[in-house]
């Protein structure tokens with residue numbers, strides 16, 4: 001038997017911190033409604049128009065995506081509840097830049113990407129922000145033969161569908177030969 005549930009059940013999703021540069025200062029905002037598409041060459045995320053982050057997106061047409069590990073839970077909580085309009089979130093992290101000088105990235109996050117905005121979709125009161133991934137970075141301790149060890153990165157995931165909780169990434173599923181066929 002099935003029970004009808006209200007809302008979207010495509011879950012869990014990664015927790016990401018979107019970085020923008022506003023008035024010369026880095027700002028970091030938690031975005032949960034985010035997805036790679038176009039085989040990972042582009043990223044989509046949903047941004048409520050009132051977010052301070054929108055100012056940086058509109059002005060620079062760039063942003064960064066920083067994937068935190070669970071050690072950064074306190075900072076994630078602050079970046080997801082306080083607006084850069086009235087709280088300086090740049091002080092929470094060390095910032096570095098790659099190719100795009102207006103897409104600040106968080107050194108303490110194990111994985112980072114810098115992106116250039118290619119499209120903005122109006123879904124009032126939200127916008128759909130689409131960016132092309134320009135460059136990606138990972139902490140060297142996580143990389144072996146150009147492959148990132150996602151388990152070691154200790155990423156945070158969160159759930160929608162009414163649950164709205166944070167979780168750890170679980171065990172890797174290894175297919176045996178019989179299952180793989």
Ligand SMILES: Cc1cc2nc3c(=O)[nH]c(=O)nc-3n(C[C@H](O)[C@H](O)[C@H](O)COP(=O)(O)O)c2cc1C
Nearest residue numbers: 029030032033047048051052053080081082083084
């Ligand atoms: C788990 C989680 C997911 C969130 N996802 C989004 C999102 O997808 N889009 C959005 O606009 N805000 C989202 N927020 C809210 C923003 O992170 C929050 O309002 C933040 O303070 C905005 O910062 P800013 O005003 O400096 O841009 C989320 C918050 C949390 C805790």
